[in-house]
Amino acid sequence: MLANLIFTLAISFPIFLNCQSKFIKLDGSSTVFLVSEAVAEEFGKVQKDVKVTVGISGTGGGFQKFCAGEIDINNASRPIKKVEMEACNSKGVQYIELPVAYDAISIIVNKKNTWLEEITLENLKKIWQPQSQQTVKLWSDLNPAWPKEELKLFGAGVDSGTFDFFTEVVVGKSGSSRSDYNSSEDDNVIVQGVAREIYSLGYVGLAYYEQNKDKLKVVPLRLSEDELIMPNRQNVLNGTYKFLSRPLFIYVNVSALKKPHVKDFIDFYLKNAPKLADEVGYIRLSDELYSLARKRVENVVVGSVFEGEGYKGGKKLEDLYASLTPQNNP
Amino acid sequence: MRFGNKTATRRELIFYALCLIVTSFALTALLITVGAIVASGALKLNLDFLLGFPSRKAEQAGILPALLGSAYIIFLVAVVSVPIGVLSALFFEEYLRNGPIKKMLDINLKTLAGVPSIVYGLIGLQIFVRTFDLGRSILAGALTISLLILPVVVIASREAIRQVPGSFREASYALGATKFDTIWRIVIPFSLPGIITGSILALSRAIGEAAPLICLGALTYVAFIPDGLFSPFTTLPIQAFNWISRPQPEFHQNAAGAILILIILLLIVNSLGILIRLKLQKRLNLG
Structure with a gap:
């Protein structure tokens, strides 16, 4: 009886290896999670064969995984720090920094x-x-x-x-x-x-x-x-509540971006971020800023415009992202 | 009031009242908790919720990936930790001689049972995810949780093995049985009900764990059914935890629904264990 039960359970459990499927792995901040989850949900309706997963290990925890090359995209509620930049550099992980919404x-x-x-x-x-x-x-x-x-x-x-x-x-x-x-x-x-x-x-x-x-x-x-x-x-x-508002980012691994389905996802992300950010409770960026972000993707502009410093309220992001020269490009 | 065969003294009455009050406090707290969860989560118990995928819209969100993730984890954890736990317990009780080594292992085991679950998460991340390169997969998650409940399974099994009367063993030896025969035909069958009870309690703990899995890198948004040992996954507690921290009250209802289903899953696992135990006890004629 017992043996029977165990046997039935064992064969009904699908123990076979993964069939090859296209994954996009995101992790990081629980704040940015809400935006990325919404984008992943909508993207899943368009490209059904791509499996997008989003984790929550905090911005710092996400960067650790990101710089170890374990994930494709990190959700970050603050710019990358100096130590994290060094960690990424030492592992040869290059990234593009994209603002996606305000909180x-x-x-x-x-x-x-x-x-x-x-x-x-x-x-x-x-x-x-x-x-x-x-x-x-x-x-x-x-x-x-x-x-x-x-x-x-x-x-x-x-x-x-x-x-x-x-x-x-x-x-x-x-x-x-x-x-x-x-x-x-x-x-x-x-x-x-x-x-x-x-x-x-x-x-x-x-x-x-x-x-x-x-x-x-x-x-x-x-x-x-x-x-x-x-x-x-x-x-x-319009920037008047500048002191207590902050941008939210995603960081994209450049070598992951070379895969067509990741590129599709990023394009989809930037296109739908305004609507979805509003929907989940954050605030959309200006159209200008989204198009600057798109340009960074097209031209593969690596690095962070904050150069390891934190985000201090009151700076206009449009100015920071206007330049398309790569920062600290190794 | 009478206790045993003597009339109750004042002290006994006070102690009795104290026990009663404390017990009813605990039970009331439990009832209120379950009541609140049922009140806000019962509406969610429909097929759409059960078979749906996570969504940013509370009314469309479902728990299928989390439910299956939890079920797979429980199954794998049982398959991994129970055999290892029982064998270790047998080794402890039947083979290991009393002495400094046993004492040291004993202390270690009891300490391990008290280690916070997050520590196991870190161990799992380093060993299973990184060193063994299993990735953030169901397998890595199940192995980590197995590690977490293993000490509990071992301790419970040892307790059950010790409950087997020495006279049974001696009778077996007297009839010429070898040590292996004695363990296989006497010790294991007679301690199995106790072992199963202990394992079920340990598994119940495993179902509710979220912290080590999050630390390990279990995900929160998984919109597909895990399709193998190396698939990314999420579980019910993680999903509930994520929903409860959102601003919209509708998501809090979803969280209650997920918790309710977690409780039902727990009850199913428990009653399965009780059924198996009853069956075994009947066979052993101990029941």
Whole structure:
């Protein structure tokens, strides 16, 4: 009886080797995953014989695999770092860097918060910098007119690209943040926390605010006397919400790009990214930027325009990508 | 109230109440969890969801690749870890002499059973994916999970083997049976129900693991059915984890649906184990 059962299971299990099929392997950031997944899904409807897989091992984890030549495309929520460039160079992996969408961070507070109508970057720094852990504990520590209640903070977990970017822009040093806040890699947890606590403040990706508009209040950014910027699609696209928005990238292995089905996929990606990026909750780039990206693919322009430096808010990407000369081409 | 054959003392009553409260806490928590999952996931239990492929649109997304990925992994893990685990346990209990070597192996084994699963993920990545060059395949995933539950299988099997009364062995030897005969005809049959229970518990743990597989490079978006040992794959916990972290509430429902199906898969595996055990016990007339 037992032997029978095992036997039946064994023969019904398809133990044969893979038949030759065309694979495209993507991995990397969980943020960019949403765009790449959407593109992969649509691409699968057009080219049924190509199998596209997308993993989530984080931008850094993805680059490790990418530079070891294990994957074709890396999803990256930040530009490639110096050490990663060296790793790729030493393995002879050449890559093309393509921006595909913007992600924006929105500052959120509880619906019942009546005092915070806008916030400046200085105030955000005052809240989030490490030394404020001792000095900014109550809302009234920021402004005497505000409630004498404990400021309950919610933010991104230290392993996320959102955390790196937010601290870089707000505190001035990537990874530098006070640590006495509720952190989560999952933005939904931050949304729930802020929706529950009246005296809370947090930051999440724009899509998470948009999906929970009924539960949260968003705080616009005060840049100067006459610049009060709401985090929304239009302001990200026209560059006014530049400080808390960041580009998302894919990095394509040049030798993989020589395969026709990978090239097809990249062409398809850049063509459909505007629509799909919007659909999954990010913001499309300008048409100009997409066509500059297409040119980089056509001319096989290798390297990163950031040359190992991080993305600092406020630079116009169109200018960076205008030049088609290869960077650090070995 | 009476406990045993004496009237309960005050202390006993308090202890009884404490046990009852703690148990009902645990059960209530379990009920609430399952209730919440059923409430939000039950709607998802339809064929479209079961036979669908992942999608960025929550209402179109299905779990077929993840479900089959999980099923294949469980099957392979059982095939790999149970025989190795049982043989190691037999070696430990029947062949290895008491002494420093046994003691050292024993400590190692128990430590291994407590190693966090992510560590096995890293080992699997280095050994199976890179050194053996199996790639991020079902095979590499199954071997890693097998490694993870192997100590548990060994410990449970050893426990079951030790439960076989010494008098049975002695009777066997007295009748002139060799050591091999004794193990094959006495020890294994009589410890098998216990071994199966232990293995099923270990396999249940394997079904729920996501961390080592993610670390290994199991994928999240796989829109095709794994078609062999070297195929890329995803599993139910990974799919659920991915859906739960998305902004749209519809995806959270999908996650609940995936978890519900994971629980059903778990129940199927468990009841299969119980059935086999009952059958064996009946044959041994122990039941």
